[in-house]
Amino acid sequence: MNGINLNVIPCETNLKTDIKDNVNPCPVCNVSGSFVKNITVRHMIYDDLLENIGNFDYYLCMNEDCKISYYNNDFRVKFEKSDVKVPIWFKKGANSKYACYCSKVTEEQVINAVINDKATNMKEVLEITGAMTNPNCQINNPSGKCCHHTIQGIIDRALID
Ligand SMILES: [Zn+2]
Numbered sequence: 001m002n003g004i005n006l007n008v009i010p011c012e013t014n015l016k017t018d019i020k021d022n023v024n025p026c027p028v029c030n031v032s033g034s035f036v037k038n039i040t041v042r043h044m045i046y047d048d049l050l051e052n053i054g055n056f057d058y059y060l061c062m063n064e065d066c067k068i069s070y071y072n073n074d075f076r077v078k079f080e081k082s083d084v085k086v087p088i089w090f091k092k093g094a095n096s097k098y099a100c101y102c103s104k105v106t107e108e109q110v111i112n113a114v115i116n117d118k119a120t121n122m123k124e125v126l127e128i129t130g131a132m133t134n135p136n137c138q139i140n141n142p143s144g145k146c147c148h149h150t151i152q153g154i155i156d157r158a159l160i161d
Contacts, residue, residue, distance in 0.1 A: 024059045024073060025073075026059070026061040026063060026066060026068050026071060027068070027071055027073055027078055028061070028066055028067070028068045028078070029061065029063045029065070029066040029068065031061060031062060031063040031066065032062070033059030033060055033061050033062060033071065034059060034060045034062050034143060034145075035057065035058075035059060035060075036057065036058045036059060036060045036070060036142075036143065036144045037057050037058075037138065037144055038053070038054075038055060038056060038057050038058065039138060039139060039144075040058075040138055040139060040141075040142070040143075040144030041053055041057075041058045041070050041079075043139040043140070044069075044070070044084045044085055044086065044142050045070070045079055045083055045084060045085070046083055046084075046085060049079070049083055052077060052079075053077075054072075054075060054077065056072055056074070056075055057072070058070040058071060058072050058077075059071055059072065059073075060088075060142065060143055060144075062090065064090050064091055064092050065092055066091075067080050067081055067082070068080060068081070069081045069083060069084045069088060069091075069142070070084075084142060086098070086101060086142060088142045089107065089142075089150070098147075099131060099147060099150055099151050099154055100129075100131035100132055100135075100147045100150075100151060101137070101140040101141045101142070101147065102132065102133075102134050102135045102136055102137060102140045102141070102147070103129075103130050103131050103132060103133050103134060103135075105129045105130060105131040107154055109129045109131075110125055110129060110131070110151055110154045110155065110158070111154060111158045113125045113128040113129050114155055114158035114159060115158060115161075119155075120159065121155070122148070122151065122152060122155065125151065125155055126151075131147070131151060132147065132148070132151075135147075
């Protein structure tokens with residue numbers, strides 16, 4: 001964890017969805033998806049499509065070029081990224097690339113904290129941007145996972161540039 005203080009990563013502990021990834025390819029692009037719980041999908045999909053969701057869990061297509069968001073091959077259900085209420089940050093054309101969905105902090109704000117405000121670590125970035133102040137990633141982040149890894153990745157890239 002590179003010496004990061006776990007006390008500033010409040011959402012890291014309440015999510016245990018990093019299981020069952022791989023093997024389940026997207027029905028359109030065939031790239032492996034990332035496991036997402038039903039409750040996440042239920043909060044992400046527009047209300048008029050709620051009856052199509054069912055009670056099963058999903059996978060999120062991680063291919064930036066693919067228009068598919070969530071899918072379940074067993075039940076032959078798939079949604080497009082346009083069916084999701086928020087822009088999915090890693091998809092091409094995402095308008096507002098959120099790093100932290102809970103606090104609505106963008107990738108650009110994280111980069112600015114590093115480049116302009118000289119933040120060098122997660123704790124400083126969180127203080128400057130206000131990211132992760134009210135974390136509930138399971139229902140706010142389209143991946144259903146904590147944004148901590150995404151933010152750390154952005155910091156690492158910004159520090160190199
Ligand atoms: Zn796909």
